[in-house]
Structures are given as C-alpha cells and as structure tokens.
Amino acid sequence: xxxxxxxxxxxxxxxxxxxxxxxxxxxxxxxxxxxxxxxxxxxxxxxxxxxxxxxxxxxxxxxxxxxxxxxxxxxxxxxxxxxxxxxxxxxxxxxxxxxxxxxxxxxxxxxxxxxxxxxxxxxxxxxxxxxxxxxxxxxxxxxxxxxxxxxxxxxxxxxxxxxxxxxxxxxxxxxxxxxxxxxxxxxxxxxxxxxxxxxxxxxxxxxxxxxxxxxxxxxxxxxxxxxxxxxxxxxxxxxxxxxxxxxxxxxxxxxxxxxxxxxxxxxxxxxxxxxxxxxxxxxxxxxxxxxxxxxxxxxxxxxxx
Amino acid sequence: xxxxxxxxxxxxxxxxxxxxxxxxxxxxxxxxxxxxxxxxxxxxxxxxxxxxxxxxxxxxxxxxxxxxxxxxxxxxxxxxxxxxxxxxxxxxxxxxxxxxxxxxxxxxxxxxxxxxxxxxxxxxxxxxxxxxxxxxxxxxxxxxxxxxxxxxxxxxxxxxxxxxxxxxxxxxxxxxxxxxxxxxxxxxxxxxxxxxxxxxxxxxxxxxxxxxxxxxxxxxxxxxxxxxxxxxxxxxxxxxxxxxxxxxxxxxxxxxxxxxxxxxxxxxxxxxxxxxxxxxxxxxxxxxxxxxxxxxxxxxxxxxxxxxxxxxxxxxxxxxxxxxxxxxxxxxxxxxxxxxxxxxxxxxxxxxxxxxxxxxxxxxxxxxxxxxxxxxxxxxxxxxxxxxxxxxxxxxxxxxxx
Ligand code: FES
Numbered sequence: 001x002x003x004x005x006x007x008x009x010x011x012x013x014x015x016x017x018x019x020x021x022x023x024x025x026x027x028x029x030x031x032x033x034x035x036x037x038x039x040x041x042x043x044x045x046x047x048x049x050x051x052x053x054x055x056x057x058x059x060x061x062x063x064x065x066x067x068x069x070x071x072x073x074x075x076x077x078x079x080x081x082x083x084x085x086x087x088x089x090x091x092x093x094x095x096x097x098x099x100x101x102x103x104x105x106x107x108x109x110x111x112x113x114x115x116x117x118x119x120x121x122x123x124x125x126x127x128x129x130x131x132x133x134x135x136x137x138x139x140x141x142x143x144x145x146x147x148x149x150x151x152x153x154x155x156x157x158x159x160x161x162x163x164x165x166x167x168x169x170x171x172x173x174x175x176x177x178x179x180x181x182x183x184x185x186x187x188x189x190x191x192x193x194x195x196x197x198x199x200x201x202x203x204x205x206x207x208x209x210x211x212x213x214x215x216x217x218x219x220x221x222x223x224x225x226x227x228x229x230x231x232x233x234x235x236x237x238x239x240x241x242x243x244x245x246x247x248x249x250x251x252x253x254x255x256x257x258x259x260x261x262x263x264x265x266x267x268x269x270x271x272x273x274x275x276x277x278x279x280x281x282x283x284x285x286x287x288x289x290x291x292x293x294x295x296x297x298x299x300x301x302x303x304x305x
Numbered sequence: 306x307x308x309x310x311x312x313x314x315x316x317x318x319x320x321x322x323x324x325x326x327x328x329x330x331x332x333x334x335x336x337x338x339x340x341x342x343x344x345x346x347x348x349x350x351x352x353x354x355x356x357x358x359x360x361x362x363x364x365x366x367x368x369x370x371x372x373x374x375x376x377x378x379x380x381x382x383x384x385x386x387x388x389x390x391x392x393x394x395x396x397x398x399x400x401x402x403x404x405x406x407x408x409x410x411x412x413x414x415x416x417x418x419x420x421x422x423x424x425x426x427x428x429x430x431x432x433x434x435x436x437x438x439x440x441x442x443x444x445x446x447x448x449x450x451x452x453x454x455x456x457x458x459x460x461x462x463x464x465x466x467x468x469x470x471x472x473x474x475x476x477x478x479x480x481x482x483x484x485x486x487x488x489x490x491x492x493x494x495x496x497x498x499x500x501x502x503x504x505x506x507x508x509x510x511x512x513x514x515x516x517x518x519x520x521x522x523x524x525x526x527x528x529x530x531x532x533x534x535x536x537x538x539x540x541x542x543x544x545x546x547x548x549x550x551x552x553x554x555x556x557x558x559x560x561x562x563x564x565x566x567x568x569x570x571x572x573x574x575x576x577x578x579x580x581x582x583x584x585x586x587x588x589x590x591x592x593x594x595x596x597x598x599x600x601x602x603x604x605x606x607x608x609x610x611x612x613x614x615x616x617x618x619x620x621x622x623x624x625x626x627x628x629x630x631x632x633x634x635x636x637x638x639x640x641x642x643x644x645x646x647x648x649x650x651x652x653x654x655x656x657x658x659x660x661x662x663x664x665x666x667x668x669x670x671x672x673x674x675x676x677x678x679x680x681x682x683x684x685x686x687x688x689x690x691x692x693x694x695x696x697x698x699x700x701x702x703x704x705x706x707x
Contacts, residue, residue, distance in 0.1 A: 002612075012613070013620070015686060039649040040649045042638065043610070044688055044689070063686075065686055065687070065688065066608065066609065066610055066653075066686075066688055067613070068612035068613050069612055069613055071610075
C-alpha cells in the first residue's frame, strides 16, 4: 500500500478542476492544451489552460488523467497551483513544487509530478506555437533507456534538477531503468559524470545545447524555463560578452541567477577598472536584455578571497 | 489496522483458519521440542509431524514419504528446478512458460547465464499454452519441463497431464508449480505424470512460512539446502513444527471442503463477473473462462488504471489486486497479461478478484454495488475514451512497432 499524504488522498478522492475546457467563444481568451505520457507507460495527462491573451494570465486550468492515485492528485494540484499565474510564472513551476504542494510523494511516484510539469510546458509551448520537439532537448541525444524511450539529455536534466544520486531515484522520476533494467549501469555512469562536473567549480555547459536551440529560433524571449534561461545567459556571456572583455584584459563569470537578477564576477582588468559599473551596464546588461529578457538586471558580486 | 474487510485477494494470501490456529498453538508454546532429539520431549513431536505429513499426502493423493517440507512456494520451485538439473548434469535445456511466477522465471534467467538454454513457451490471448509448441521444443537435451498448474493472475489452468506425457516421451522431468491449484483442483499424484509439485501453506489457510514439495518416489533428488538429515536428506534444517502441524490441518480441511467450497466459489465468482460485465461498459474477462480456477476472475476495465481502482475499492473496505506492478515505480503491467497480448487499454486497468470458502454472498453484493460507480468516476477523469480513440490508437500502433 502506498504511503500517501492526506493532501494526495484528498485530491484523489475529490479532485479539483477535472475535465476539459471548451474552446472559448469569448474575445481575448484562448485555450491551450498539452498532452504527455502514454497508455503504455500507464500514465497520461491532458492539460487544458484558458489564457487571457492580453495579460498572458491563466484564467482557468483543467485536467484529464489516466493513471494512479498520485498521477491524479498531481494533476489536480498542478491546476490549482497555476490558476491566476502568467504563462511565464507558470513555467517556473517545477515538478518539485508540485510534490511539495502535495506534502510529498512516495519516491517511486515522483514521475507523476514530472508528468505534470511536462504537460504544463507542452501546453504553453503549444500556445506559443513553439514546436516542442525542436526546443525540448529531452528528445535529443542517445537513447539510454529503450524500454521507455528516455534520452540521455532527459536523464541528465532530472538528475540535475532534483539532485539525484542513484539510478533507482532516476527510475522513480522518469521510469528509465524500470523495465528490463539493462540501462541501469549507464544511468550510474551519467550520475557519476554529473557528480564529477559538480565537483569542479567552473560553470558547466550542460544547458548550452538547449540555449543554442532557443537562440537559433530567435524566440528566446518566449517562456524559458529557469534552466533554459540560465543556459542562455551563460551562452550569451560566453559567446558575445567574454571575447570582448578578454580582448580588453578582463573577463566575466556567471555567479548566480536569482529571478531577473544576474550576478556576475568581474575579473582581471574589469574587476579593478574604475569604469566597471559602466562596463556592466553597457557591455553585459544591455546585451543580456537584448538576447534573453528585457527585465534582466546585472549586478557584480565581490569575488571571495 | 483494518481487519473486517471484504477480502477478495485470496490468490495473494489467505486467512488462517481458526481450527488451524487452534491445533498449531500448543506447538508454539508447550511442545517446543526438536523432533530430531532423542529424548521423549522431542520424540513426541515426531509423531505429530508424521500425522501432519499424512494429512497433506492425503490432499495430494500421494504417499507421505513423497512430501518434503519447505519454507514457501518459492523455495519449492527453486529446489525442484535445481534438483532436476543436478540429477541430470548432461542435459542443459529447460522448458518453461512466459507466464510463470518469478520464483521460476528468475531461476531460469539466472540459469541462462550459467550455460543453460531455456525455452519460454508463449500463451495465446486466453492465456493458454500451445501443446504443439511444447512438442517442438522438447529434445533429448531437455532436463526439465516446469510449468504452473493454474495461473495466479488469471486463474487459467494448464493441461498438466498432457504436458507431463510429452515431457516423459522425451525423457525430461516434469515439475509443476501448483501453489494456486492445491485446494482448488482435486489432485491424485498416484495417477499423475507430475514428478515434482510445489505448494504453499498460506494459500490454503495455513500460516506463512510453510510449504511443501511433492517428489515422486524414485525421482532422483539432490537437495538445494544442505546440512542435516531432515526430510530424508532432501531438505536440511530444523523442521518448522508449528507450521507443519498447521499445514497438515489446513490440508485436511481443504480436502473436506474441496467439493462444496469450489462449487460455491464458482457460483459467487460467476455472479460477480457476469454482473460486472453487464453493468459496466468496456470491460472484459482476461483469460480462458473454461479452463480456469473456480475462485478467480481477472477483469480489464478499459481506459482507467488499476491502482486508482484499488484505492477506491479500499475506501469501501474491499481488497483486490491489480495487474500493474506499480510498486516498481515503472508501472510495468503484469508480464502475464502482456504475454497474452492484451492491449494496453485493458492491461493497466485489470483487476483480479480471488475468492475463498469464507467469501459471502453479501460481500459479492457489495462489490457489485460499488464497482460501476468507481469505474465511472475514474473514466470521467481519463483522457482516454471511446470517442477519443485517435490518440490511443496511434499510441497502440507505435508500440506494436517497437
Ligand atoms: S532499457 Fe531501460 S529499463 Fe530496459
């Protein structure tokens, strides 16, 4: 028997927002739909969003779920959480947020929350007319788990986003490894690799692939996930900002991204340069605003000595 | 803990019969001696153990010397397979089926890594074997044919005597995992082609932790568990005396009730099944309905998922079982239903109801009363429906091409 929280049971027994949203006849309102999962895997979710076009706000959200107790509860929770948010805000909802809202999910059921987050992304991408396969790196890279058709990039993403440390956890989140088990050793290797990367301070480039795709389509200002946003910032810094600074005997390193605040470490000539504030504003902030999002504010942090 | 539930999960385990508890109890308290001891305190126990052995032998239509006590069905299966191979070191081939219990399948898989070749016979949509496929797979190199008697999930019964005949013709030993069949199908090992047969106590109202393996007289048996001389050297380890006594009594009661209980269970099961099929659209029985245990029905409710059904049933105090092993996190549907080639629409929403002699008319009525509403409720949530078959069919097709 699963050990479900009261919140999970409550939303399972009395799910909120179940059903379909019919295409609105209302002016200024559109309906977006996202579908993920499959009957083969044993869970599937179709999410419907009613969006106010002018404000980008989610006026209503409904779901149809095929799946177990926690899949139904996760879908219901998700719809509750995103009502009233703008699409950009909704894109920041992670699978962990869904699980937290439910007071936690059994480890083996975490993939239900992942499904919720993916359906949300699918709905928003559909709404914005972004072909998800092009932008979603999850379908790229080598297929690691052929039982469930899960790619290396998707496995890498969940490991990073959820700080997973063993292959069984990966199975709980995305099912990879839960079939014949022949990919478990490969998943172990990926985890080891990621742990080694994390141990080295340099900012790794895992997100660059996503960022490249996004940048290539020139639609980067539309609904980026946090990971995509950070990756894109990193890419712009690496490719467009740093070469200029390095030529001037300086350099910049991304330190953190907190909402729209981008914190950087200025190095070399830039760090000591009296006009560093101006450098920041002109060379970095403007560039990032242009390439990633108009709202970004760049700040310099003091290097730790 | 809830203990007044409507228990329809008897293929998983059964309630210990109060009479069984009663006869077993003194062996947990007063008579705690070791039957192998020389002194009378232990010696008295040997007599009780002998009586229990006779009771179990009577249920099987076997001789008491052909009974080897084990700790469970899994041990019985493991011991039988290993024994058959150890006794015929020159033969390296095993035949089994795709729908066996993991206690057989996982041993076979391991043996494959040790140089044995294994044929896993397929089953048809009804869960039934093709004897021609068996015939074609048997060779002089086949050491063992091991199949179940009745399937735990669907209740489908295999034609074991015919399987045994073919195995004999090719000089192979024949082992039967009869964990689900014992107590539900009359057995007479004297007239059987079976060489070894596994059973488990907790499926027939004895406690967990006791089982037995029938080994036909004359079959060469090399023990799996080595140590002392218990069980005529076929299974070392101090006897589980309370368990053995309990299994003896349980066997006696099974034999006593067999005819009338199976009739009753069949009647109740059929009523449950037919009423649900009539009341609920889009559902079907999984498995052969002619060659089937009298106590089991496995019904696939399309477009919804088993665990959700179970949790709603649980709310009404009804215990059943689903065809998805969702405990694995992978939500892998049962290997048995998959081997039968059922579509995914049915696989994930399959529920097994398994009855026993304690099941009452009123309990069945209660299930019939709540089940339609449960199904309707979950279908209202589901994105898969008749009218939206497009998404589904596309998925089923892609999967078929994998
Ligand atoms: S390949 Fe991943 S579980 Fe089979």
